Structure formats: structure tokens, C-alpha cells
Amino acid sequence: MTDTGQRTEHAHDRTPDQGERTIDTDTDTDTDTDTAAVDTDSHTADGAAVPTEPGTGGRTAPAPAVPETTSTAHEPTRDETAALLSRLSEHIEDLSRVVARQAATIERLADEAKARDRRERAGADLPLVTELFALHGDTVTCAHTAESDRDRDAFTALATRVERLLTGRGATLVAPRPGTAFDPRTMTATDVVDTADAEADRTVEALLSPGLLVGERSVRPASVVVRRHRPAAS
Structure with a gap:
């Protein structure tokens, strides 16, 4: 009797422990299930984490709202457009002047090169x-x-051909016409005649023989008759 009663008491004593173990098992099962559900919902198909909202049992947090932007492009006024066109016109004029100066410089350099080549x-x-x-x-x-x-x-015809050959070699025939101003650098006064016209003083009356000019050098001066002003006797 005593043994049987002790076993019964011991059995009653173990019953709460078994109940506690049963509750603990159920609690662990539910916790693991919820955790697994949260982990499953918190990841997308490619494994990327998805933010969850706290206190909602693992539900996905809503995406943040994106503020809408409005286009406020500034359209130029008529005065602004006119000012832009005016500045553009000024730039074009400046470029035109620069191109003109460059063209003049190139032409001058080309002429100088040709003249130097002729002299040489x-x-x-x-x-x-x-x-x-x-x-x-x-x-x-x-x-x-x-x-x-x-x-x-x-x-x-032969003289014309020879003159072309002289020009091709950089030479120039000096053959002043009557009335041309006398140039002592390229002419020599072989004879002098009087004239009553003051404006005809020191001008060519006639050409006796042409001269030769090579570059800027007078190789042979032209022989001419020169007029000299002499007032008529009263």
C-alpha cells in the first residue's frame, strides 16, 4: 500500500512536468513556423531582402511614395530672342573681319614671295x-x-616675242609715253625742249630708246627728250 501510494504520488508529481514539456513543444513549433513564414516573406525569388513593417507579423512594408516632378522649362521672351540674335550677328561680323584680314595677309605674303622669286x-x-x-x-x-x-x-612680231621672254625672266621694258612725268631713277634726259605750259614742265616729250628694269634695279635707263618750262617773252 505504501509503495502503490508513493508511485501514485510520483505520477502526479510528474504530470505538471510533462504538461510543461508539452506546452514548450507547442510553443517552439509555433515560433519556428512564424519565423519560417517571416523569413520566406522577407525574401524575393532572387534572394533579395524585402523590407518588412515592424509589428505586422512580417508583412511587407509599402513602397515609399515618389514625389511627382513638374517641368518648368523657361521659354525666352521676344526681347531675349532679339538680344541673342543681335549677339550672334556681332559674332558673325567679327569672324568675317578676321577671315578678310587673313585673306589679305595670305595674298600679301604670296605677292612678296612671287616678287622675291622674280628678283632672285x-x-x-x-x-x-x-x-x-x-x-x-x-x-x-x-x-x-x-x-x-x-x-x-x-x-x-620678233620684237614682241623677245619682250615676252624678258618679262618671263623678271625684266620690264621702260618705254614712257609723251606727257609722262620724268623719273630720274629709270630715265635719262638725252635732250631738253622748252615749253610755255607750266603744267608740262619736266615731262617726257619723246622716247628715243627704251630702258631696262630688272626687279627694282634699273639696268639701263630709258633715253628721252624732256620738256622744260620757259615763260614766253613779253
Whole structure:
């Protein structure tokens, strides 16, 4: 009797422990299930974490609202447009002036290069130029003294050809016309005649023989007759 009663008491004593173990098991199961549900809901299909709202049992937090932006593009007024066009016109004018100056500079440099080339070539061909000049004088004399028109035309054509050769070598024939101002640098006064016209003083009356100018150098001055003003006797 005593043993049976002790076993019964011990059985009653264990009943609360077993009940506690049962409650603990249920609690653990429910906690694990909720945790698994939260973990499953907190991740997307590609494994990225999704924010959850606290205190909602793991529900996904709503996406933050994106503020709407409105376009406020400024349209220029008529006065602003006119000012822009005016500045653009000024820029175009400035560019035009720059291009014109550059073109003038390029043209000047090209002319200087050509003149320098002519001077250098004329200096190297000076003996040949002198011989051509003498030949030109002989052909002109033959043209003036030819007895027939056929010979005159032939010598004139030859003189024209020689003159072209001189020009190609950088030389220039000095042949002033009557009334041209006397230039002592390229002319020599072989004879002088009087004139009553004051405005005709120191001008060419007639050309006796042409001169030769090579570059800026006067190789042979032209022989001319010069007028000299002399008031008429009263």
C-alpha cells in the first residue's frame, strides 16, 4: 500500500512536468513556423531582402511614395530672342573681319614671295636678260627701217616675242609715253625742249630708246627728250 501510494504520488508529481514539456513543444513549433513564414516573406525569388513593417507579423512594408516632378522649362521672351540674335550677328561680323584680314595677309605674303622669286631669278639670269634686251633693240630698229610691210611685220612680231621672254625672266621694258612725268631713277634726259605750259614742265616729250628694269634695279635707263618750262617773252 505504501509503495502503490508513493508511485501514485510520483505520477502526479510528474504530470505538471510533462504538461510543461508539452506546452514548450507547442510553443517552439509555433515560433519556428512564424519565423519560417517571416523569413520566406522577407525574401524575393532572387534572394533579395524585402523590407518588412515592424509589428505586422512580417508583412511587407509599402513602397515609399515618389514625389511627382513638374517641368518648368523657361521659354525666352521676344526681347531675349532679339538680344541673342543681335549677339550672334556681332559674332558673325567679327569672324568675317578676321577671315578678310587673313585673306589679305595670305595674298600679301604670296605677292612678296612671287616678287622675291622674280628678283632672285632675274639676278641669276641678268647676263641673258641683257642680251635679250640688246636683241629687242635691234629687232625694233629693223622694224622701223624695213623696206616692205612683210619685213616690218616680221621684225615687229620678233620684237614682241623677245619682250615676252624678258618679262618671263623678271625684266620690264621702260618705254614712257609723251606727257609722262620724268623719273630720274629709270630715265635719262638725252635732250631738253622748252615749253610755255607750266603744267608740262619736266615731262617726257619723246622716247628715243627704251630702258631696262630688272626687279627694282634699273639696268639701263630709258633715253628721252624732256620738256622744260620757259615763260614766253613779253
